[in-house]
Amino acid sequence: MSWFMILGLAAIVFFNRYYFLEPKVKIKMPLIMNKMLYYSAPCLLTAICIPVIFFDGDHFRGMVNNPYIYAAIFCVVTAIYLKKVLLSVIASLGFFYFINFLINY
Amino acid sequence: MNFQLNQTVEFSKNKPSYLFLRGAVDILPLSISIIPWAILAGSMAIHAGLSFSKALAMSGLVFAGAAQLVSLSMVMEGASVFTIYLTIFFLTAQHFIYALTLRNDISILSLPKRLSLGFLLTDELFAVSAPLEKRRSEYLLGAGLSFYLFWVVFSLAGILLATVIPNLLNYHLDFSIIAIFIAMIVPLCKGYPVVAGVLTTCLSGFLFKLYQIEGAILLSGLIGMLAAVLTEKIRMGE
Numbered sequence: 001m002s003w004f005m006i007l008g009l010a011a012i013v014f015f016n017r018y019y020f021l022e023p024k025v026k027i028k029m030p031l032i033m034n035k036m037l038y039y040s041a042p043c044l045l046t047a048i049c050i051p052v053i054f055f056d057g058d059h060f061r062g063m064v065n066n067p068y069i070y071a072a073i074f075c076v077v078t079a080i081y082l083k084k085v086l087l088s089v090i091a092s093l094g095f096f097y098f099i100n101f102l103i104n105y
Numbered sequence: 106m107n108f109q110l111n112q113t114v115e116f117s118k119n120k121p122s123y124l125f126l127r128g129a130v131d132i133l134p135l136s137i138s139i140i141p142w143a144i145l146a147g148s149m150a151i152h153a154g155l156s157f158s159k160a161l162a163m164s165g166l167v168f169a170g171a172a173q174l175v176s177l178s179m180v181m182e183g184a185s186v187f188t189i190y191l192t193i194f195f196l197t198a199q200h201f202i203y204a205l206t207l208r209n210d211i212s213i214l215s216l217p218k219r220l221s222l223g224f225l226l227t228d229e230l231f232a233v234s235a236p237l238e239k240r241r242s243e244y245l246l247g248a249g250l251s252f253y254l255f256w257v258v259f260s261l262a263g264i265l266l267a268t269v270i271p272n273l274l275n276y277h278l279d280f281s282i283i284a285i286f287i288a289m290i291v292p293l294c295k296g297y298p299v300v301a302g303v304l305t306t307c308l309s310g311f312l313f314k315l316y317q318i319e320g321a322i323l324l325s326g327l328i329g330m331l332a333a334v335l336t337e338k339i340r341m342g343e
Contacts, residue, residue, distance in 0.1 A: 001153065001154075001155055001159060001163075001176075001177070001180045003159065003162075004186075005176075005180075005186060005189070006159060006162050006163060006166065006167065007166070008186070008190060009163075009167045009172060009173075009176055009189075009190070009193055010162075010166040010167045010168075012190060012193055012194050012197070013167055013168070013169045013172055013193065013197050013200075014223065014224060016194065016197045016198060016200040016201055016204075017197075017200040017203070017204060017223045017224065017226040018204065018219075018220065018223030018224070018226075019201060019204060020201060020204035020205045020208050020212075021204045021207070021208060021211045021212055021219050021222065021223045021226075022212065022219070023212040023213070027205075029205075032331075032334060033205075035334045035337070036327070036330035036331060036333070036334050037202070037205055037206050037330070038333075039298065039299060039302045039329070039330045039333040039334070040202050040203070040205075040206045040326070040330055041206070041231070041232070041235035041293060042235075042290050042293040042294060042299050042302060042303050042329075043302045043303060043306045043325075043326045043327075043329035043330045043333065044199050044202060044203070044231070044306075044322070044323075044326040045228075045231075045232055045235075045286045045289065045290050046286075046290055046303045046306040046307060046310070046326075046329065047199065047306050047310050047321075047322045047323070047325045047326040047329065048199075048228055048286065048322055049283050049286050049287060049290075050306070050307055050310035050311055050314065050325070051310065051314045051321065051322070052279050052280075052282075052283055053283060054311055054314065055314055058317060060315070067277075068277075068280060068283070071280060071284070072283060072284075072287060075283075075284050075287040075288060076287055076291060078288075079287060079288045079291035079292070080291055083292070085134075085285070085288040085289060085292075086134060086288075088284075088288045088291075089134065089281070089284045089285050089288050092280075092284040092287070092288075093280065093281060093284055096277070096280045096284070097277075100277060
C-alpha cells in the first residue's frame, strides 16, 4: 500500500465526516429530511449492528446456530428491563460466551 | 446557603474542563471494546506488508476501523486503487448523516474545533452524542480525543506485536461493540415511530447485506429513518 493510497483513504473518510459540518456548504434540506434526522441515531446504529449479527464478512452466519442472534435478543430484553447500559452489556457478554460455548462444544 | 451550594455545583458541571472529562469518561466502554480491533488493525497492516510508519499512519490518519481492515484486505487481494477508494467511500457514507445530525451544533464553532470534531467523528462518537444535551463542543472533543488515543495506542501495540498475537477474530470480540450499541439504542426507542424505524432498518439492512449492495449501512439507515417519519405522519393523521 502506497503513501498515496493511505493519504487518499484518509482524505475520503475525512471528507465524508466533515462535509456537512462546514457552514459554507449551503444545504436546502427538504422538510422530510429534517424530520428524518431526528431518527438518525437509533436507525444508523442499528444499521451498523445488523451486518455483524448476521454475517461474518460476506458469509451468512445462519439462524439457529448463530450465538449473535440469541445474545442480541438477550441484550434488547435486559436493556429494556435493567435500564442500565453497562450492566446489560456485561450480562449480554456473559450470555454470548455461554451460548457460544454451548453451540461449539 | 444550600441553594448557593447547589448553584455552584450546577455551574461547575457546565465548565469546559468538566465537560471534556465527562466526555472522555462516557466513551470509555466503547474505547475499551475497540481495543481488540485496534490491535487487529495494527497487526493486519504489518501482515499486509506495510512499513512501521505506514501502518501507524493508517490508524493515525484514516482512523476508521472498518475502512482500514477492508482496504488492507482489498490491497492483499490486488484490487485497483479506484475500486478501493469507491468501496471505502460507500463503506463510510453514513458519516454524511452524522454530520448532518450534528450540523447545528458543530458548524457554528471555530474552524480548528470544526476540523477536529470532523476528524474525530466516528460511529462511536456519534453514538455518545445521541442525546441532545450532550452536544457541547468540549464534551465531544473529550470523548473524541480519548477514543482516538485508545485507537492509536492499541494499533501501535498491534503493529509492534504483529508476529506474536493470536488471531483475535477467533474470539468473537466484535459482539462487545454490538452489545454496547444495542444497550444505547434501546433507551432511544421511545414511541412507535422509532420502533418502526429500527425494525425497518433491521429488515432492509439484512436484505441489502445478503445481496451485497454497496452502502448498505447508509441505505438501510435512511430507509428506517423514512419509515419512522411515515409512521409519525400516519399516527398524527389518526
